[in-house]
Amino acid sequence: MQAMLVSRRGFVGSLGALAGTALLPRVGWANAAAEARFPHVTRMIDSYVASGKLPGMIAALGQGASAAPFDIARGALAKGEGVASVDLDSLFRIYSMTKPITGMAATMLVDEGKLRLDQPIADLLPAYGKMQVQVTADGSITDLRPSKGQITVRHLLTHTAGLGYSIIQKGPIRDAYISAGLVPGQASRMPLPGMDAPKPLKSLAEFADVLATMPLVYEPGTVWSYSVGLDLLGRVIEVASGQSFDAFLAERVFAPCGMTSTWFRVPEAQVARLSTNYAVAGGLLLPIDPAKSSIYLDPPPYPFGGAGLVSSPRDYDRFLRMLLGFGRIDGRQVMSEAAVRMGTSNLLPVGTDLSQSFIKGNGFGAGGSVGLGHDAGTYGWAGAAGTVGFVNFRAGVRAGIYTQYMPSAAYPVHTEFAQAVLADITEKKAAA
Template sequence: MHDVIDQAVSRRALLRGASLLGAGAALGGLPLVARAAEDGIAAQWPAVTAMLDRYVSTRKLAGMAAAIGWGTAAPGFILRGKEGLDDPDAIGPDSLFRIYSMTKPITGMAAMILVDEGKLTLDQPISDLLPKFANMQVQVTPDGSITDLRPAKTAITVRHLLTHTAGLGYSIIQKGPIKTAYESAGLVPGQVTRLPLPELDRGRPVRSLALFADRLAEMPLVYEPGTKWSYSVGLDLMGRVIEVASGASFDAFLKERIFDPAGMTSTWFQVPASEDHRLTGNYSPMMGMLLPIDPPRSSVYLDKPAFPFGGAGLVSSPRDYDRFLDMLTGYGAIGGTRVMSEKAVRLGTSNLLPETVNTAGTMVGGAGFGAGGRVGLGALEGTYGWGGAAGTVAFVNMKAGLRAALYTQYMPSDAYPVHAEFPQAVQADLAKRRPAA
């Protein structure tokens, strides 16, 4: 996620928004009424609606959905297009999207649950749980030789994993020998497509989270831990730390501690065969056309994954992921159920970056970083969120009780500036709604 809301909305505007966004739910489920409710939401968010219309009406994208909610009110949805170019089903609140790196905040909050329970501490060396990470080596030249190394001066900690400051690499970021070594070892963030497309080929991942961690410990670090923000497999490795600390498999821990208590019934690492009709198609924009790279009925997400990727593995729906965001803005509670402690949410959505870290020139330059998501500083204080590789993006403004997310499917994500445009559109609409002081 790039730019986010510039300031908290007044309490009066928040309550008015909650009333308007919640009105549709009280009117029942008749299609005509639902359509009227959707039209009403679109009218309240004209810049967001115009953005969706622009992409879908010109067939730059097959479909898009925006979900926006206030306080404890049900979210409002702006829906445009189809689940696929040749799919008769319209995009809906329960359509399924590959959320990729929007998995990271969920993994981050899972870790915060364990920190809150005393099973982990932020500045605890991960070698306490994964001994193979006790004596790491660092590249003398980042992305250079993988044999010209020096011993790491600092131990990798839980904080480092959560904030991409552990010095770990990422096959989608690194270049040269270290990228090749990651791919050869199966240290890749999941598959994208069954098609032989070199630009989207991430290699074949190892077949277990434990093996992923063991092989990663054998790789040199790209940077000295605690010195630089560098997008990495840190949240994938965090999944293994969670397993060891909790005694449960990572996917089981997420289901038991977050998905089930939050009422998230449509968020999976593997889409059940019974639900494949809800899965949207993923596309690659090429030469003015959309090339199908992961059709729903033959999607890689119908297969059991090599392991549960804590950095990029989940599929979810706009309605379901909104429940995660709702839980965050409720400071750990949703619908009368407490999922996390207020303390854990406040800590996880705060700036956890080590003071020694340099973010200049990175995608979070000028911002902070919390448990798996970007954090606003100064006038942006209270915002937290992240985006996904297929064009999804979600954030909350804790001060305002606002949650907002956009869903679509295309890769690579920088083919269109959706990650930046959506928060800017939300901000533009809020500026018009904000009452004069």
């Protein structure tokens, strides 16, 4: 699902609004209420919930890799009376915040020698050995030429494989993706524009096979274009690891991180913790995925590595804590320091065209945006229903915000949250 953030330097898909945190010292936040430590974040959350724009919102914020998160929570899981309040254990559809988890899973396999960063994926998925590319991007799907290069693991990690996305592409290639069922995500039991897959595919293997029959939109390694690359990477992880993708995540990421509330399918027993997702239309909130009848209570056709997870603020904070600990959390080494440093570094191929991208001015790592220059040290991504999660290694900061509405562009939550965190940390440093 598309995740867009705006930094003070322009329209980018990065956490660049936190640029200044790279220059800040570690700040002690141990002895005051969360609202006092983060007044800008608090005011931002109040502005959405008290006004009725959104029924609930929670921020999970932390310093370093060891302390539990602070939370600033307002409102409820849904509109109406008698609905549970949001808290750190509430469940949210994190959509594209799934991508950094998938990306880090791949870097683990690279670190272990089961994959190589610049390895052609045709080594594992032979159907990708001879791809065709559109002569005109988003143009004819019959006017094609042979690809000059091979899709690599690096390309899948960084949206430079040349693959399409039904939420991004236009014209016949978009129609072909939807018709073929290449829509690796779900939002509602109701048909929604851009989210309907008339022929749902039954497995990651089938998804990969069908995707290989589609022309590429761009030559591999040349253009950053938001894509289904992280979903295809799930199949690469399956072949390289010998495990199903969801089993690999459960065993190698969720269990050792202590992430007990992160699933591709929400257990029926946990529905009371699940938020309702809304569409914002004409100033109204329309429930498109009510918790009690959520599509996330059903098993998905296959695990969507680009947009499929539901998680809690506490759980996703544990993932961010693990990254800040360079792979270590609560005394357990989940992944190596080298793998974390690789995944949170700029992995874009040299010369990648960013001119039409929404990460212009930034880099891209394993499924997430990477700050460059004064922004260095920031890594993270956002989700299509208003969620954001990121770390900044130089400041030792981790932060996430969780609410549920679509489209994400209806409100500037992504931008405002990063800016509010930056303002609070900057003021704390000035007062120190």
